[in-house]
Amino acid sequence: MSNTVFSPFETVKFEGPSSDNALAYRYYDADRVVLGKPLKEHLRFAVAYWHSLAMTASDPFGGPTIHRPWNEPGDPIAQAKVKADAAFELFRVLDLPFYCFHDADMAPAAPTLAETLKNFHIMADYLGEKMSGSKTKLLWGTANLFSHPRFMAGASTNPDPDVFRWSAATVKHCMDVTKQLGGSNYVLWGGREGYETLLNTDMKHELEQMGRFLSLVVEYKHKIGFDGQILIEPKPKEPTSHQYDFDTATVFGFLKKYGLEKEVRVNLEANHATLAGHSFEHEIATAGALGILGSLDINRGDALLGWDTDQFPNDLWTMTMSMYHVIKAGGLGKGGCNFDAKVRRQSFTAEDMIHAHVGGADLCARAFLTAAKLIEDGKYDALLTERYAGWQTPEAKSLLDGSTSLDQIAARAEAEAIDPQPRSGKQEQIENLLMRSIYTDNV
Amino acid sequence: MSNTVFSPFETVKFEGPSSDNALAYRYYDADRVVLGKPLKEHLRFAVAYWHSLAMTASDPFGGPTIHRPWNEPGDPIAQAKVKADAAFELFRVLDLPFYCFHDADMAPAAPTLAETLKNFHIMADYLGEKMSGSKTKLLWGTANLFSHPRFMAGASTNPDPDVFRWSAATVKHCMDVTKQLGGSNYVLWGGREGYETLLNTDMKHELEQMGRFLSLVVEYKHKIGFDGQILIEPKPKEPTSHQYDFDTATVFGFLKKYGLEKEVRVNLEANHATLAGHSFEHEIATAGALGILGSLDINRGDALLGWDTDQFPNDLWTMTMSMYHVIKAGGLGKGGCNFDAKVRRQSFTAEDMIHAHVGGADLCARAFLTAAKLIEDGKYDALLTERYAGWQTPEAKSLLDGSTSLDQIAARAEAEAIDPQPRSGKQEQIENLLMRSIYTDNV
Amino acid sequence: MSNTVFSPFETVKFEGPSSDNALAYRYYDADRVVLGKPLKEHLRFAVAYWHSLAMTASDPFGGPTIHRPWNEPGDPIAQAKVKADAAFELFRVLDLPFYCFHDADMAPAAPTLAETLKNFHIMADYLGEKMSGSKTKLLWGTANLFSHPRFMAGASTNPDPDVFRWSAATVKHCMDVTKQLGGSNYVLWGGREGYETLLNTDMKHELEQMGRFLSLVVEYKHKIGFDGQILIEPKPKEPTSHQYDFDTATVFGFLKKYGLEKEVRVNLEANHATLAGHSFEHEIATAGALGILGSLDINRGDALLGWDTDQFPNDLWTMTMSMYHVIKAGGLGKGGCNFDAKVRRQSFTAEDMIHAHVGGADLCARAFLTAAKLIEDGKYDALLTERYAGWQTPEAKSLLDGSTSLDQIAARAEAEAIDPQPRSGKQEQIENLLMRSIYTDNV
Amino acid sequence: MSNTVFSPFETVKFEGPSSDNALAYRYYDADRVVLGKPLKEHLRFAVAYWHSLAMTASDPFGGPTIHRPWNEPGDPIAQAKVKADAAFELFRVLDLPFYCFHDADMAPAAPTLAETLKNFHIMADYLGEKMSGSKTKLLWGTANLFSHPRFMAGASTNPDPDVFRWSAATVKHCMDVTKQLGGSNYVLWGGREGYETLLNTDMKHELEQMGRFLSLVVEYKHKIGFDGQILIEPKPKEPTSHQYDFDTATVFGFLKKYGLEKEVRVNLEANHATLAGHSFEHEIATAGALGILGSLDINRGDALLGWDTDQFPNDLWTMTMSMYHVIKAGGLGKGGCNFDAKVRRQSFTAEDMIHAHVGGADLCARAFLTAAKLIEDGKYDALLTERYAGWQTPEAKSLLDGSTSLDQIAARAEAEAIDPQPRSGKQEQIENLLMRSIYTDNV
Incomplete structure (x- = not known):
């Protein structure tokens, strides 16, 4: 076992509500059977590679506070492997069944497309090896088409068709790797698919670009026989002023326009819901009503702040009603609950990272148990x-x-x-x- | 000519930018030809019967400040006629080509459905008479399915099917009257088609109710040969916590779901756009891109307030870019620019009402002229x-x-x-x- | 005992958490001693005369849904007494120790100042009689200086000095009555002390008017030997665009400017806090830090809506942390917890009114108990x-x-x-x- | 003259409204006398060293798009001088009379306090040399007490007194340098003086720390005979969840509490105003009414986005009314108009930077001229x-x-x-x- 920042921690165990161990699960009893199957199969928790391994906790007004060994100078591939080793140690500690990644989280970018893709496949193979020695599976993969400056005006919706092509190449390989690693879903979050200002934007043309891009993805899924779900993750804005996949209802209209409403579902995030002016449970209920509920990104926003705070959840009411609507919609199927949440900037220790996940998993588990009781009770x-x-x-x-x-x-x-x-x-x-x-x- | 609160005012005339008459148009030169037709045919301004005649300026914390003769105690029909006389005097003063109404603005409600409908037809005939002696035409009619307590849980989306039926009967007659009076459009604003709390709501069932209702309307339009447009007016919330017709993109998805995207367009309101997190020009550009731009409700919100302030517009930038996107979308066709705007609670005089419309019309006219110049200039x-x-x-x-x-x-x-x-x-x-x-x- | 809409209901009793009676208290055990005194003395719950007796549940888009006998046509004083009888029946049912009123809730307005004041004193005497046969006391009185059209441009801050004088006369009598009825506090909420638009406002002059008005109130308190607290209730906006008493910090600066920071405290409302961009606990902690915490208005807003929804509370986290900061600030003293909350527009039955208060009181009680435990436990x-x-x-x-x-x-x-x-x-x-x-x- | 990215550009000149040169001033006629003195003395425009020289245009979802030579690897002091050379070239091109800086913009940080301060003084001397060959003066200096991880829990309000001490040392030197360079003002923006969560915060203690810190600054100002103004820059939040200097009214209360209301004024930023729920003109009018208007940070927010976008201004209405209230408050005195605004992430060229300032200066100049006319005209x-x-x-x-x-x-x-x-x-x-x-x- 590698020596990583997470290695000193024991695997977190279920100890029940009366435990006085801060690093124990009180409600997340993975094998407890409820509504006919184990809790872990209902919730399908996943750890997010980006927030939990790649994040340094900088913000627009300040630099990194999280310093991990793999972010030190060094050979990019070697360091990416150190990071992967730590990731699997974290998975071990948390004992959650899945993880999720962007290409850019787990493999280093390089100056050229070819080298970037090469790095990506090297690391995909390495993750495959790690997975073979672990019980953690891949919930979903996705491509980061928003961080590099080349995407500053969008990926598939870029005014420059070469960026569309770069994006297509990236997604093609990312889908290949997701399939290779047994992923259950492939996600598209259009972080810059929208506009910074309408003043320099041909919205109609960009929507057409985005529609074709999604069709390409769906066609390729069938071509390679990937049997996971294709998911769109709605968000109304940030970093853009307007993101085309504003919310569930908007995505539904978009899917209908391109005849893809049977092929694509939504990956819903709590904080994205509230930024769009909706509760998390509203977005889940809407997706349920429209038949496109796919998966969940678990976090919370701050109702008094206007940006994506991506905090770990602590609102039991919202989470319980969210889980209620998940159950009413028939459950998450191939989807799951991905902790797309980040520790606060002052919570820079490895221990903070573990506390955060333990609290989040317990909150979701308790919410699910209560929702199931509500339904079983029937009142x-x-x-x-x-x-x-x-x-x-x-x-x-x-x-x-x-x-x-x-x-x-x-x-x-x-x-x-x-x-x-x-x-x-x-x-x-x-x-x-x-x-x-x-x-x-x-x- | 009746003696009404608006009678003392002369008809407002175009006098050009250098006029020092506060009650003159400086930019709204109705017959000025731009982009191939007169300004009045591009803009098709309408006065809103509700805000301009029926409003008393109460708010949640205070009572009426506007006291008009027709709101005094008296025979309901007689008073409704006094109101109508004043309306046509206001139309004369403003010299704008259209007006819009809800059934409830122009005819008194009565305890039963039959009497309510009877009142409505009496007043429809009376308005028809008034119109025959006026050059003001009907831009659109609509039914108020939100003010009466019977609609407190929705109209077509009510948990009680009898409210659906009441709504259907009302809309049927309202469409008949709109056709009778030569209306160019029929509008549906679902003021309470949504929920106060998701906790007591079966969203999927309610959406189905709303979908069937809209289909009934479209079928009836064809049955009676009404050649106006059917328009949905999106709004995200207020008075509800969530309104199903949240914004243009949401309405588009809804129309696609029921196969009505060729039959129904949107009537976009500036303040509804901003409450949904969009600029007015965004909503217009989106409707243009999706091919469903119908008509405009002209007003403005206050970006620092979270409710529908429905103020008269004064932001030249936003209005110019809005008009730019109207022109790019091919113009408003049968739609127009309805002043769905109300004077402030302290602006209770008849003169305030006229100032408000003059300022609003001039702002829109100037915005349109500038947008046309932007397009003709081409830079x-x-x-x-x-x-x-x-x-x-x-x-x-x-x-x-x-x-x-x-x-x-x-x-x-x-x-x-x-x-x-x-x-x-x-x-x-x-x-x-x-x-x-x-x-x-x-x- | 009068026969009122609340008469059929039995007095709500404490039955503990395991009760299956919806109309029982589960946590509000009034006599339970915690932190050295009974829960009822910590919380000092009050019923708000306006929301619970006077409200008809109209909103800007719809008319009344709550129809109570005392709102029917009739002799104003006689009907006000019917309302008062019902109020004391409601107090009996809820078994809460206090109530609060505005002059306008409990006595009918009349065309002249003299008659209005006369009505007010008649009803004050009547309430005094009712109180002598009841254990319910007066937490605070206040004057409604915002609903009548004369206050449309403010009360003490009106451009018309006669409105300042009317307001002064009203407050003088309202303080007298509050003293007469043994009130613990006198509250000022400046609902229209601010501006609808800065464009027609001389802010400096208006602030001066408001400062002098508050000094007049404090001087008069001492003159008549009223030993209750004078409280200002901050709110940032609504119905105004800007209210001068924006939040606790703003009120503190205002008090310091006029040398009144030892004389006046704040009455903090949860929904007003969130409209100002603060959490309820933030406002309480701020008032605690500045030494001006006075009393609480208990309700909640909807983080996704931009207006004052005044809902009954259901967020246990926020309420617990709020109570924690209350205890840390030394408790509420002469203040209390007033349910400045209204049932939803669809909750028009008398039973709804009782459910609402029972749930609210229980949530606050449980929050207080937990906060006390947090403090006693010390971790x-x-x-x-x-x-x-x-x-x-x-x-x-x-x-x-x-x-x-x-x-x-x-x-x-x-x-x-x-x-x-x-x-x-x-x-x-x-x-x-x-x-x-x-x-x-x-x- | 150094060869920098700004060297190819000619000095921007006033050419009047009819100019067709995009890089000319149309309204900013620096020497035009209005209200008794030249426009440049009213407006006292300043270029912000941080946004215009140091910014790389990264955002929370993407990396730098602006690549300037001085950000390449190299000797820190040498590169800081390259940056300074470019800064003075930009000042030459824009021909604006002032600039502003943080210590961290113009001098490189170093591992120790001593080295950091040493670097700062080296660069202060260098800027002094540059200024001697330029007509650009220093409007204000300030210390960046928020970007480095040591400030993650605040500067003067940090739970660790050593951070208070570090901050004190930094501000002491920063005031010395501001005096040395002839600055007209010294500014404190408490970017992390507030809390990320109230849950781990002793607000009362932190406010006390902040109060003492400000007193230390004022006392030191007098000790060294600095005759500029001390300014606090309010902001309600971001990066914190709550910033103690929320808005003008809050700062006023804070100053009163510490008896500093005659010693300290406010530096108001448009985007900070709107984040606090106020218009820019409201904040200016409030500061005017309270006698603490100091200086302006010119920019704009986006009313539909919940974060500090810091865009260059383009809203003529708001800016005109802002300038109106500046004039009514007696003008800016030693303050000025600092362009605390950044080009958009896609506007990475040197030319974009110049366009942005030219547009901003012209908007402010036109706004001031119109405001002056409004006042002179008197209607x-x-x-x-x-x-x-x-x-x-x-x-x-x-x-x-x-x-x-x-x-x-x-x-x-x-x-x-x-x-x-x-x-x-x-x-x-x-x-x-x-x-x-x-x-x-x-x-």
Whole structure:
């Protein structure tokens, strides 16, 4: 076993709610069976290579505070391997079943496309070796098409077609590697697919570029027989002023326009939801309603800050209702819960990194257990069913099934002199019920 | 001519930029021909019956400050006619070519559906009479399906199917009246089509209800041979916590889902755009790119306030770029510019109402004239054309036309060792060019 | 006992966490002693006359949904007494120790100042009678100087000095009545003390008006021997675009300017805090640090909505940390926890009103119990103490005590070649500790 | 003359509004006398060393796009001199009268305090030499106490007193150098004087630290006879979650608490104002009303983005009203207009940098000229004077002068049966007047 910053830590174990060990799981009992299968198969937790291994905690007003050995000067490939060794040590410590990566996190960029791709494949093989000695699998791979200056005006939506081509080449190899490593999904986050200012942008042309790019990806998936999901990760803005994949509803319209709504799903992130003006549970419920829920990026934003803080989650209410909507949508399938979250800039120690994941995993696990109880108990669902019960009559169904026209409905409403009466929406009663269900540790 | 609060005012005339008459148009020269037709046919200004006649300027913390004779106690129909007389006096004073109404603005509600509809038709006939003696036409009609308590949980999306039926009956008659009065468009704003809390909401069922409702409307339009446009007005929230027609992109996805994207367009409002996190010009450009630009609601929000302030516009930059994107999208066609704007609570005099419209019309007119000059002059467009010039080569076109696969693009990019070089986005240069173009009164 | 809408409900009792009665207190055990005194004396819960009795649940887009008998046409004083009877029935049901009022909630306005004041005193006497037969006391009184159109441009800050005078007369009587009824505090919320637009505002003059008004209030308090606290309630905006009492820090500066920082404290509202860009606990901690914490308005906003939603609280984390800072600041003293919260527009039944308060009181009680445990347990505080431990050395103290100059400090730092080393801020560890403490029902 | 990236550009000249040279001033006619002195003395424009020389245009999602020779590897002092040479070339090109710096922009950091300070003095001497051959003066100096990891938990507010000491030493030298170079002001921006999370913060202690630190600075100013102004630059957040110097009103309260309100003024930045929920003109008017207006940081934010975009200004309305309030407050005195603005990430060329400043200077100049005309013309001020005219009577004055008590005012108001009548706030009329004044290039 390599000697890394994470090596001194023992593997985190489930010890139950009464444990007084800060580095133990209290709720994440991986093998506990709920709703018919083990918790770990519902949640499919993943560690994010970028935030957990590559991040240095600089911000727009200050430099790095996290200094890891693999960021010291040295041979790029050798250092990337040191980083990979540390990654697998972290996976061991956390005992979570998956990880996720961008090409740029795990392999060093080089001046030319050829060398960059070569580095990437060297490191892909190395990760493959590491995985063969580990139980951690790949939840998804993705390409970083936003950090390098060549992407400053977009990747597939760049005014320069050569950047589109560079992006295509990169994604092709990234899909190959994701397949090679047994990934369950391939994700596209269009970090600069949008505009810094509309003033210099031909939006219609850029949307066309992006539509074709996604079609290329889907066609290639089928060509190589990759059986994972293709996922788009919506975000409304940052670093751009406007990102084309604004939110779930926007992505759905985009997929419909290019006939890809059966081929592509969404990878939803909590902080991206709130930046778009939505709750996390709203985005999940919307994706569920539209049939495109794919996977989750677990984190939280700060409602009082206007940027992507990517904090580890601590809001039990939101997470419980999010998990409720996940279950209602049929679960995450090949997706999972990826900790796309970063420790704060002052939390620079290796121990901080472990605390952060332990807290996050426990919060999600407890939220899932509570959501499952809510559903099994049925009282909450019964309130909803009762609220919409009027729609179960034949007459009501005829309003929706296409059999009646507007003037027929009008004529009948007038003839019957309908006079619908108000009914309480019972929001406070429901909130009280949920408070009692969510804020108990009897899960 | 009736004696109304607006009667003392003379008809506002175009007097040019150097006029020192506060109640004159300086830029809105209705018959000035630009881009091949008179300004009035480009802009198709409309006065909003609700804000300009029905509003009393109460707010959540205070009561009415606007007291008009027609709001005094009296016979409802008689008072509605007094209001209508004042409306046509206001139209005369402002000399704008169109108006817009909700059923509830111009006819009094009554306890039953039948009586409510009867009142509506009485007033529709009365408005028809008024129109025959006026040059003001109807830009659009719409139904108020949000103010009455029966709509508190939505109209078409209500958990109670009887509210859906009431809404259907209302819209049927409202479409009939819009056709009767020669309206160019019929608008649906789903003020409560959304949720107050997701906790008591079956979103999937409600979206299905809303989808069927819209289809009913479109089918009925064809049945009665109404040749106006059907328009949806997006808004993200308020009074709801979430409105399903969040923004243009969301509406597009909804239309695609129900196969209505050729049948329905959007009526875009500036303040709704900003509440959704978009600029007005963004929403217009998006609708243009998606082929669903219909009409505009002219107003402005306050970027520092989180609610719909519906102020009269005064931001020349935003309005100019908005008009630029209107022209680029092919103009407003049957749509127009409706002043969905209200005077401030302290601006309770009749004179304030006239000042507000004069300022708004002049701002839009000047913005349109400047946008037309920008386009005719061509310097700005040339910068954009040059930026995307790379996409004109056959090789670049092959990236988008479906003839090349991801791996072919990748192979060729690798073989050619492409190395795209950064090019300036020139944002500041473009902003300077636009400042010089927009902030000059030489239009 | 009067027959009111609240009469059918039994008094809500403490039944503990395991109760399955929705209308029972689970955590609010009024007589439970914690930190040396009963919970009810720490929290001093109050029912707000306006939201709970006067509100009709209209919003800017829709009319009333709450119809109470006392809002029907009738003799104003008689109806005000019906309302008062219902109020005391509601207080009986909820069994909370206090209430709060505005003059305008409990007495009908009249066309003249004299009649308005007369009505007010009639109702004050009537409330006094009701109180003599009830255990509910008055937490605070206040004057509504924002709803009537005369206040549209402000009360004490109005451009018209007669409005200043009207306001002064009203506040004088409102203070008299608050004293008469044994109120513990007198509150000023400057709902329109600010501006709708800076464009028509002489801010300097208005601030001077407001400063003098507050001094008048403080002088009068002493003159009549009112021994309650004078409180200012900060809010950043709404209905105004800018309210002068923006937040705690702003109010502090204002008090200092007029030498009133020992005389006046703040009444902090959760939703006002978030509208100002602060958390509730931030405002409480700030008031604690500045020595001006007075009382709390309990509610919550919606982080995704930009207006004052005034919802009943359900966020246990925020409320617990808020109560923690209350305790750290020395408690609420003569202040209390007033439910300045309103049921949702669809929650129009009397039962909804009771559920709302029960849930709110329980959340606050549980939050307080947890905060007390946090403090008694000491682990959390120990982390803070340790973080600042460096400041306990004599050398460090000399940096703050005025004994050392900038150049002396510099010289010594240079001489010692200091090189401060990074220490983890441990945010995630602390959050995990707090999650374990807050999200357990073992209180 | 050194050969730098800015050397190829000719000095930008005033050519008037009709010029077709993109790199000319159209409104910034430095010597034009308005309101009794030359424009350059009113505006006192400054170039910011950090944004214009040190910035590389990286953002949280991508690396540098601006590559300047002085950022290449090399001897730190030698490279800092190359940068300084380029800076003075840029000053020559722009022909603006001032510049501003942080210690860290112009001198390289070193591992120890002693070496860091040594580097700083070497470079201070070098800048002194450059200045002797240039007409550009120093508007203000400041210390960067936020970028280095040692400041991650604050500078003067750090939990570690050694960081307070380091900061004190740095500021001492930075004040010395500012004096040495003839600076007109010394600025403190507390970029990390606040908290990342309240959870690990002792706010009261930190405020005390900050208060003492500011007193140390003021005392040292007097000790060394520095006759410039001490300025605090408010910002509400970013990089922190909360910055103690939130806005002007907060700073005023802080100054009052430490008795420094006559010693310290504010340096106001447009983007910081909007992040705090205020308009730029609001902050200027507030500082004017409180007597603490010091200097301006010229830039703009994006109302749809939640972070500090620091763009060059292009909103003529806001800038004109800002300049109006500057003039009303008596002008900027020793302060000035510092371009604390950065080119967009895609605007990486030297030419972009020049365009940006030219556009910004011209916008400010035009805004000032229009504001001066507004004041000289007097129509706008007359509207305000008329609005508050009622306060000129002896009776009204007695309300404010301390001569009358609350009960006396009440008694008299009742006796006179006052009944104040509504008056229009005329917002739309005023906006129309301002639109006509601002959007004309006849300045």
